[in-house]
Amino acid sequence: MPYNFTATEKKWQQYWLENKSFRAFDPADAGGMPKAYVLDMFPYPSGAGLHVGHPEGYTATDIVSRYLRMKGYNVLHPMGWDAFGLPAEQYAVKTNTHPAETTRKNIDTFRRQIQMLGLSYDWDREVDTTDPTYYKWTQWIFLQLFNSYFDPMQEKALPIEHLLNELQNENYVVAPDGSVHINPVQEGMDPITGDLRVERIWTELTPEERREFIDGQRLAYQAEVAVNWCPGLGTVLSNEEVIDGKSEVGGFPVERRPMRQWMLRITAYADRLIADLEPLQWPESLKEMQRNWIGRSVGAEVDFEVVPPDEDVKRVEANRGDAGDTREADEDLTISVFTTRPDTLYGATYMVLAPEHPLVDRITPTSHRETIESYRKVIAGKSDRDRVAETKEKSGVFTGAYAINPVNDEKLPIYVADYVLMGYGTGAIMAVPAHDERDFAFAKKFNLPIRQVVRGTGIQPVFSDQENKDHGQNARATVEQAFTGEGIAINSDVINDLPTAEAKDKIISILEREGTGKRTVKYKLRDWLFSRQRYWGEPFPIVLDEAGNAYDIPQSELPLTLPQIEDFKPTGAPEPPLSKAKDWLKYESTVAQQSPPLSGGLTRETNTMPQWAGSCWYYLRYIDPHNAERFVDPEKEKYWMPVDLYVGGVEHAVLHLLYARFWHKVLFDLGHVSSPEPFARLINQGLILGEMEYHTIEDEPRKVADDEIEKCGESYALKSDPSVKVKAESFKMSKSRGNVVNPDDIVRDYGADTFRLYEMYMGPLEAQKPWNTRDIIGMTRFLNGVWRNLVGDEEANKVAKIDPIAIPEPLDRQMHRAIRKVEDDVAALRFNVAIAELIKLNNEMTKLATIPRELAENFTLMLAPFAPHIAEELWERLGHTKSLARRPWPTYDPAKLVETTMELPVQVNGKLRDKISVPADADEETILTTAASTAGAKQWMEGKTIRKRLYVPKKLVNFVVG
């Protein structure tokens, strides 16, 4: 009987479920087993069902999990569902089904599909982010964030009570800009504004002022921010969810508008998020992506004083409608700029403010006001996309105002231009056209002076010294590009002749001494916009008073469940769907005594959390999924964390992985988890592309089959007409292209084991590779061959004979080598090579009339992590009554890995000319003599002088002749 995968796979999947074969033991029951936490990125259960990309990562972790169980590890290998999110809600809107129902159906489909692959999850630990018993703790974690602040002295999150205490004791004040002021009485600092001119201390503040200050310190805080509002989706989106001015989901246009939103203070962790990447076993490219996203740059903030306007020109306040808003001419205004190159300060020839910069109105004299206003209007009308699209052509206008360069008192014209962004640095720059490409382009366009202040080392200077001398400040560009590299400072007075790094240091200390600047670090990373105007998400455990101040609800009221509503449609306006649940909205506390008291006129927060919330901590819930008292038991957490292996797609490089690390660090700071980083080792599986497609390169390209073409030089051409070139391409699988492969079909036609083997054999896990159905047959043949060898096949007229005989040489050695090789390869996740080794061993078995029992059993055990169903069946037929899931992995004998005789290549001048076979312990001279006497060596050395005789132990012999 040939191998019947359908029946066998069903049989063992049932067996595993019934016997809970893959249960992970709690630390108390583990009996000292070493632990291994092997994690997959849990899927969003979409309506489309499983994609062939899912099983790739899942099979990889499954192989590792199964292997480690056989190696005696207590393996935690769980699966769950990241089930909140837009698609379920959009589907609900369209079909008027409750998203919970859609979600439940989708989860059932996903579970069925995942179980049919024979993945060894501990199903008792399944989690679902939309289950109130789960999101109760998502809400609880949010409250941890709400009730903590980032202490800049200790550089960690602390409970907000700690800050209150310190403030009561007047120990220090944390200003809204994050700067710390020890003893605010002495410094006379206003804790609200951080302004040192106002002499007020904490105890003198009104209760409202105190609350405002405290609320401004929380890790979860409300802010009126310019958000990415997406009318198409009826929600705001995070920066991460907006691509080229369009929503990542759906591709709807996104516009900026100010709204009250919840923010999470991830920026406080920017430094730690960068520093702690270092020891992680993550792909370097991914670490780099996170670093880029955080975008840390070190430089200086420099203050430029604005030149007071001429007496007859008055500067006008922004709101001209307000009375008495005309500024006096003698008022001091300074523009603070951020630069990473303070060493080029002497090269500044003009300044630029972002169009949205608040100072623009105050510095612009009435004479220039109209021009500025119309320019701003044009910019405001442009989408981000348009602004990006026009990067090459700079635009801007002169404000009519000037500022003074603090290092040389030069008067610099101030421009407004959209190439300076309000969102980064201070929204203002000093322009150094000689050493910045954007400034250079702008200076060229507006014919502004360009002055070189850095000379490249070993590189030709962009501007000759003579050129600078001749033209001085009035130098005009005579060359085609800016020099942005490091070099030696010139034309820079006190820092002349210093290399860039030293020049930076020196100029910063001078600025700091004179009080005109300071060393600063800036980040691209923004605080995380955490609220969404959706129905299908976690409700905030927050109530608001009439003034919009937020209070947390007591923990005993968690979970705060979603109200049942009929209409999930986004309102189109910023009011979230939850605002329609009138009864739910009104808040009456269940707790009698509270501090602060919660009563009267309170309404629930109607925003919901973004999809990322649930996935920020799910790996912790798997550890203790049914705990009703805590989000995770501390003992269990300590035992299992950190995750030893995390596998998933690279699409989560900056979103999920950054957010989860941030939450984890907060929980770590507050003492809720034991490790500063959640994921010790991380692998990105490569994308599986659709099958290779071929089309002709003609005026009207047409698709051709792969057997109609042939290689022709560097490219392909039609067999029938070699003059017609053919292009080969593979594309991402997509419905519209019609190249999606459904795992259900593959499992039905070939079986789960073959499917698993095929996906693992396609190539390196991390590589992007095209699907090729034709190749699957190789794995089917392999498994059928194994079956014939160990069981037999009546159709092939073969009955397997398995006897307890000794394994003949050299097969015995090969088996021992295979055991080691597969071990090494699995540890390094080189599954394609491990499978090749098993195929080779099986090919050798095919040649035997009788299979030695030891070989049969070891082979079956080695096959098990890769093709678990057939392996279990073979194991049973070999006479075992229990699953091999925890059967010890075969051991190899190191003595058998060493060859007794070795075959060495003999080279003459580096070219292979012969081979010799010598005992492994032969001495060098014997080997060289033997090698020299071979026919191949003689032929090539005849009549020539031997210059050198080389013997690389156990590798080869090489004679250098001439």
Added chain:
RNA sequence: GCGGCUGUGGCGGAACUGGCAGACGCGCAAGGUUCAGGUCCUUGUGAUCGCAAGAUCGUGCAGGUUCAAUUCCUGUCAGCCGCACCA
């Protein structure tokens, strides 16, 4: 533009710290088993020349280091991914 990764037969891909390039699979070819078929078996399969033994060339391209380079160095080209006016 900046950053990262990758270039090996007709295809997917092997090759540990430099040491026999092309493991293993697909495809292809020849032969066998079979009434027949192939999800069967065996053998062969980088290119060129040669009946053959064999020789020469060959890891994107051009150099370099070395007895020896897919591997190390310099330059260059192509592809993929990420970021993108980030001061």
